[in-house]
Amino acid sequence: MAETQSRGFVFPGKKRAAGADDFERDDLFMANKSMLPTLSPAWENDPTAALASARHEFGEHGGVNMSIEASATFTVMEPETMRRMFAGELGPDRDFFIYSRHFNPTVLNLGRQMAALEGTEAAYCTASGMSAISSVLLQLCSSGGHVVASRTLYGGTHALLTHFLPRACNIKTTFVDICDHEAVKNAIVKGRTNVLYFESMSNPTLTVANIPELSRIAHEKGIMVVVDNTFAPMVLSPARLGADVVVHSISKFISGGADVIAGAVCGPASLVTSMMDLHQGALMLLGPTMNAKVAFDLSERIPHLGLRMKEHCSRAMAYAIRMKNLGLKVIYPGLEDHPQHQLLKSMANKEYGFSGLLCVDMESEERANRLMHLLQNHTQFGFMAVSLGYYETLMSCSGSTTSSEMNAEEKALAGISPGLVRMSIGYIGTLEQKWSQLEKALFRMQDSTLFSNT
Ligand SMILES: Cc1ncc(COP(=O)(O)O)c(C=O)c1O
Secondary structure: OOOEEEOOEEEOOOOOOOOOOOOOOHHHOOOOOOOOOOOOOOOOOOHHHHHHHOOOEOOOOOOOOOOOOOOOEOOOOOHHHHHHHHOOOOOHHHOOOOEOOOOOHHHHHHHHHHHHHHOOOEEEEEOOHHHHHHHHHHHHOOOOOEEEEEOOOOHHHHHHHHHHHHHHHOOEEEEEOOOOHHHHHHHOOOOOEEEEEEEOEOOOOOOEOOHHHHHHHHHHOOOEEEEEOOOOOOOOOHHHHOOOEEEEEOOOOOOOOOOOOOEEEEEOHHHHHHHOOOOOOHHHHHOOEOOHHHHHHHHOOHHHHHHHHHHHHHHHHHHHHHHHHOOOOEEOOOOOOOOOHHHHHHHOOOOOOOOOEEEEEOOOHHHHHHHHHHHHHOOOOOEEOOOOOOOOOEEEEHHHOOOOOOOHHHHHHHOOOOOEEEEEOOOOOOHHHHHHHHHHHHHHOOOHHHOOOO
16 A cells, blocks of 8 residues: 655545545544644744655655646545535545645645644635635635734735725725724724734835734734734744734745746634535635645745755845945844844844845935836846746835735825835845946946935
8 A cells, every 4th residue: 555654743644545445544643723734843933844854755766856736626435524524524634625726735745844844734725826816815804803003014905905905895004004003902992993904024125013012902903803814924934923823925046947836825724624514614715725746846945945045145135235335325124223123033033034125215216217217227136027936036116016905195105205216136146247237237226316425
C-alpha cells in the first residue's frame, strides 16, 4: 500500500487504494470541531522558524516537493462517504475532499504555509488579494453591517468600502485616521460595527498602525480586527500582535515574481471553515478559487521569502538614507524621523528590516513623472509599473494610479500628495550599481527646487 509522507509523520495508505474502504483510518483521527487541520508547531516568535517547523508534504513518489492535486473533483469508495462529506462530518482534516472550489489539497498546503507565516490557526488562499479582502468582509458583515476602516488604504479596498459594499450589500464604512485612537474608539458603534479594518503598513503612505493598541480597542468593543499585511510580510505579524484575521495580496512580496495574482485569508480555523460552508461560506459560494498549479508554484517561493524580504528592506534602507542626505523628502519607516519608527521597531520581527518600499515626495505630478521617466528610460534603475515585491524596482505616482479611486479630498486626508512616488525596491544587480543609476537620474533632474534643503 502506498504511503503518504509528511515531515515527522507517515500516514497510512490513501483511502482510494484497492481493497480499502473510506473509513479504515477512522481510529487514527480524533473528532475535530473544525474541518481544517490546524497549525500545530510553536510559532517561536519568528516567521522563518515557524515555516521551517510547518508540515512538509512530500510528493506521491517520494519527491521532495509535494505532488500537485490537479483534480477538480474527488472520488470515494462508498456513496455513504459522499453524504457524510456534504453533511460536514468528513473534511480535509481527515483527508476527505469534495470539489476544488471547496478545499483542494495543494491549495490547503499553501494555506498551511500562510498560517505558519502569520502565526494563525489556519489560512486559505484565493484567486486575488481583493477576493480575500471582499470575502472576509462579506463573511463577517451582513446587510446593515458597519466597518470602521483606516482612511489610508489601497485604492481598490477604499473603493470596495466606499462604493461597492454600500451599494451592493448595504454595508457601510466610517473612515478614520488610524493613528487617532480616540477617533477609532468613537467610530465603533457597539451592536452595529462588525470589523475594524486597516493595513499594517499603509499603501502608499507607509503609515504604521499600532496593532496591539487597535486590537485592544476593538476587542473591548467586541469587534473583529482584520489587517492587510501585504506591505510587510515577515516584518510584521499582525495576528501575533493581537489581530484576529490577516489578509494578503500574495501577488506582491510573497509571490515575488510579478507573474501571479493571488490572495490569502489567515485566521482562526472556525472562520476559514465558515468561509467554506456549503450554505453560508463566502469562499465556497462566491468562488474566488485558487488553481492548484498556482498554489504549487507559490508554495515553492515561500521558503525564500525571508531572504528576499531582508534584501528588499536593506536596500530600501540604504537608498532612503542616501536620498535623505541629498535633501529629498523621503518617507521610510526605517528612518528615525518617520513618525512611527519607534512603534515599528517595537512591533517588528527581528532582522528582516523595516520595509521594502519607500516613498519620495516630488511635490508635483510633473516632477514625479520626470523622475520616473529618467529612472526607467535613461538610467535603467527600475520600471514604471504598479505593484510591489518584484526583484526589479517598480515605481508609480500613487495619486494618479493605485490611489486614483480616491477623490482629491480623500487623498489629501490620507496624506497622498500629487508628487508622491512609491518605489518598491528590488534586489537585482549590486547595491552600488543601482544606487549610481538612481543618483544619476536625481542629478539629471537639474532642478534645484527638487531638494528641500537647497
Ligand atoms: C495593500 C494591498 N492590498 C490588497 C491589494 C489587492 O491585491 P490583488 O491585486 O492581489 O487583488 C493590493 C493591490 O495592489 C494592495 O496593495
